[in-house]
Amino acid sequence: YYNVNLRKPCPFWTDVSLCGISDCAVKPCERNELPPGIKMESYKYSEEAYAAINDPEDCEKAEKLGAVDEFLSEDARWALLDWSKHDDSSDNFCEADDEQSPDAEYVDLLLNPERFTGYKGPGAWKIWYSIYEENCFKPRTINRPLNPLASDRGENEGRIFYNWLEGLCVEKRAFYRLISGLHASINIHLSTRYLLQDNWFEKKWGPNITEFQRRFDVLLTKGEGPRRLKNLYFIYLIELRALSKVLPYFDRSGFKLYTGSETQDAENKKLLLEVLNLTKSFPLHFDENSLFAGNRKEAAKLKEEFRLHFRNISRIMDCVGCFKCRLWGKLQTQGLGTALKILFSEKQIEKLPETSSTHGFKLTRQEIVALLNAFGSRISTSVNELQNFRELLQRV
Numbered sequence: 001y002y003n004v005n006l007r008k009p010c011p012f013w014t015d016v017s018l019c020g021i022s023d024c025a026v027k028p029c030e031r032n033e034l035p036p037g038i039k040m041e042s043y044k045y046s047e048e049a050y051a052a053i054n055d056p057e058d059c060e061k062a063e064k065l066g067a068v069d070e071f072l073s074e075d076a077r078w079a080l081l082d083w084s085k086h087d088d089s090s091d092n093f094c095e096a097d098d099e100q101s102p103d104a105e106y107v108d109l110l111l112n113p114e115r116f117t118g119y120k121g122p123g124a125w126k127i128w129y130s131i132y133e134e135n136c137f138k139p140r141t142i143n144r145p146l147n148p149l150a151s152d153r154g155e156n157e158g159r160i161f162y163n164w165l166e167g168l169c170v171e172k173r174a175f176y177r178l179i180s181g182l183h184a185s186i187n188i189h190l191s192t193r194y195l196l197q198d199n200w201f202e203k204k205w206g207p208n209i210t211e212f213q214r215r216f217d218v219l220l221t222k223g224e225g226p227r228r229l230k231n232l233y234f235i236y237l238i239e240l241r242a243l244s245k246v247l248p249y250f251d252r253s254g255f256k257l258y259t260g261s262e263t264q265d266a267e268n269k270k271l272l273l274e275v276l277n278l279t280k281s282f283p284l285h286f287d288e289n290s291l292f293a294g295n296r297k298e299a300a301k302l303k304e305e306f307r308l309h310f311r312n313i314s315r316i317m318d319c320v321g322c323f324k325c326r327l328w329g330k331l332q333t334q335g336l337g338t339a340l341k342i343l344f345s346e347k348q349i350e351k352l353p354e355t356s357s358t359h360g361f362k363l364t365r366q367e368i369v370a371l372l373n374a375f376g377s378r379i380s381t382s383v384n385e386l387q388n389f390r391e392l393l394q395r396v
């Protein structure tokens with residue numbers, strides 16, 4: 001159950017035409033469909049519950065301060081909340097939806113799968129165009145569109161482009177690769193759940209090899225397809241490392257899952273820790289210390305630029321004209337943003353004190369859902385589907 005606001009206005013342009021394609025529709029949950037734990041208790045580990053509260057009296061009434069040390073004076077408590085609110089925002093790579101907004105809704109991700117919706121044309125084009133051309137550190141001197149969807153990219157331009165990319169600092173190159181990996185992942189899903197049959201009695205989704213080749217074949221893409229797939233593995237490694245690093249956060253005795261049933265909570269937590277523990281058995285983790293190293297001041301400046309660029313991309317998701325695509329776009333950018341937050345937070349995660357509830361590293365429920373689903377149901381699934389395409393192609 002992902003809490004999301006699909007009705008936020010696009011902050012960058014006004015002509016977002018919401019497509020009328022029925023496959024774009026998202027069905028939000030009714031309140032009575034939600035597990036009791038979410039209805040009642042999601043505040044307990046959600047930071048933004050605090051951020052959304054402006055009136056201390058309201059807040060007292062709603063007893064939303066349960067997680068704060070009760071021995072603090074009223075003033076100190078508010079100062080602390082204010083401070084952690086500010087402090088946390090400097091850690092964030094995404095602009096998160098405000099869960100308290102009347103427009104925010106819970107969506108059951110299993111009932112709203114990501115698949116081919118028919119959303120294309122100028123609207124979809126503009127999203128990727130803004131991401132690649134305006135938010136990927138592209139200098140004015142490069143004429144060639146970064147956007148792989150652009151068709152007017154000459155051979156020579158390609159060489160210049162890759163020279164430029166190679167010349168970039170490792171962080172900016174990593175940024176480009178993350179975006180490209182995300183794009184590749186989304187395109188693999190759309191090729192796997194292509195609308196193959198659409199007649200009055202049945203809609204059928206399945207793999208479309210032609211579509212896959214159009215996007216990834218070495219010849220059809222002038223050598224770019226394999227690079228895109230490499231970037232998919234890159235984003236996989238980044239998210240895998242984040243999951244491995246964040247394990248101690250979930251391992252604290254204070255961390256609960258709030259399904260509404262104590263036994264179910266304990267069981268789910270055990271399973272979650274087991275899954276996260278599995279990531280440790282992988283030997284070749286991405287080393288986040290290789291980024292933003294070197295001269296402290298320059299590294300800090302670069303990190304801030306990186307963060308602001310990514311935040312901006314998370315806002316562009318509100319401009320996607322198809323609700324289903326917007327939902328998954330938001331989830332996947334937030335999942336990646338959460339992974340980046342985990343990797344690059346200045347706060348201690350690996351040795352969290354049991355009781356740190358206010359100053360330490362924090363994740364909201366929304367971030368946790370995005371992180372786990374972005375990795376589990378999206379990037380890992382893409383890697384798996386890739387294998388499936390390999391087998392299908394061998395048979396052709």
Ligand SMILES: *[C@@H]1O[C@H](CO)[C@@H](O)[C@H](O)[C@H]1NC(C)=O
Pocket residue numbers: 012130131134135308309312316
């Ligand atoms: C954010 O993205 C929009 C849309 O692409 C772009 O016009 C704007 O310049 C970007 N802002 C920053 C601060 O990067």
Ligand SMILES: *[C@@H]1O[C@H](CO)[C@@H](O)[C@H](O)[C@H]1NC(C)=O
Pocket residue numbers: 194195196197208209210211212214
């Ligand atoms: C597969 O995708 C291509 C576009 O890449 C499309 O022209 C074709 O009709 C699709 N095939 C099926 C069976 O839907």
Ligand SMILES: *[C@@H]1O[C@H](CO)[C@@H](O)[C@H](O)[C@H]1NC(C)=O
Pocket residue numbers: 273274277278280281
């Ligand atoms: C974590 O994995 C290691 C092996 O990689 C295993 O020895 C250990 O028991 C696991 N711990 C938990 C809590 O599952």
